[in-house]
Amino acid sequence: MEWFDISQPLNKNIAVWPGDTPFSFELSCTKEHSGSVNIGKLTMSTHTGTHIDAPFHFDHEGRKVLDLDIHIYIGPARVIDVSNYDSIGAKELSAYDLEGVSRLLLRTSSSSNPHRFPETITSLRADIAPFLQEKGVRLIGVDVPSVDPLDSKELPAHHALFKHGIHILENLMLHHVEPGMYELIALPLALEEADASPVRAVLKPISTKE
Ligand SMILES: Nc1ccccc1C(=O)C[C@H](N)C(=O)O
Ligand SMILES: [Zn+2]
Numbered sequence: 001m002e003w004f005d006i007s008q009p010l011n012k013n014i015a016v017w018p019g020d021t022p023f024s025f026e027l028s029c030t031k032e033h034s035g036s037v038n039i040g041k042l043t044m045s046t047h048t049g050t051h052i053d054a055p056f057h058f059d060h061e062g063r064k065v066l067d068l069d070i071h072i073y074i075g076p077a078r079v080i081d082v083s084n085y086d087s088i089g090a091k092e093l094s095a096y097d098l099e100g101v102s103r104l105l106l107r108t109s110s111s112s113n114p115h116r117f118p119e120t121i122t123s124l125r126a127d128i129a130p131f132l133q134e135k136g137v138r139l140i141g142v143d144v145p146s147v148d149p150l151d152s153k154e155l156p157a158h159h160a161l162f163k164h165g166i167h168i169l170e171n172l173m174l175h176h177v178e179p180g181m182y183e184l185i186a187l188p189l190a191l192e193e194a195d196a197s198p199v200r201a202v203l204k205p206i207s208t209k210e
């Protein structure tokens, strides 16, 4: 089986967090102009499209993107469907056998439109963090722009997850992905100062037969 993309395409129609920097890609220099090459220029929020958060996003003392361990973002991942819940905590996840799962991706909705910022989202409750740490989870991925409710200022899920060693991946495209076991690659850019980074997130089914 082949790798497939679970990233939001980055283009001028992509939804951004209300009030945040609009996405733009343009050629700052064209081949006609330079006589040799096209040169792109990118302007975007670090939280646009499929991205990872670093603790510096919500904590001045927190680690930045380049300080994060790359092993978190490469390796086996389990996808589960939780689309029948409004919020997800230890109670909802206790229905699943997550023993030995180190990366967990939550499919919260059966459709997702990367061109529209959602009005409400399925959010995570802080009690999910100790629960997942106990199972050995190091990365949680969601198909929405935040793990906390959109109007949250305290960001309890963000804080609790990092406090329990669980890293955050947001804005995945999972509506077409069957629940199951996969190999994941979702590496951040080597951004030394950044609070977050866009990633190219891809999955490959783990099959028992080759
Ligand atoms: N881009 C923003 C602009 C303003 C205020 C929040 C955001 C966020 O992105 C927060 C969200 N909880 C996040 O972790 O991605
Ligand atoms: Zn973010």
Ligand SMILES: [Zn+2]
Pocket (backbone or CB within 6 Å): 053, 145, 146, 147, 158, 168, 170
């Ligand atoms: Zn976040």
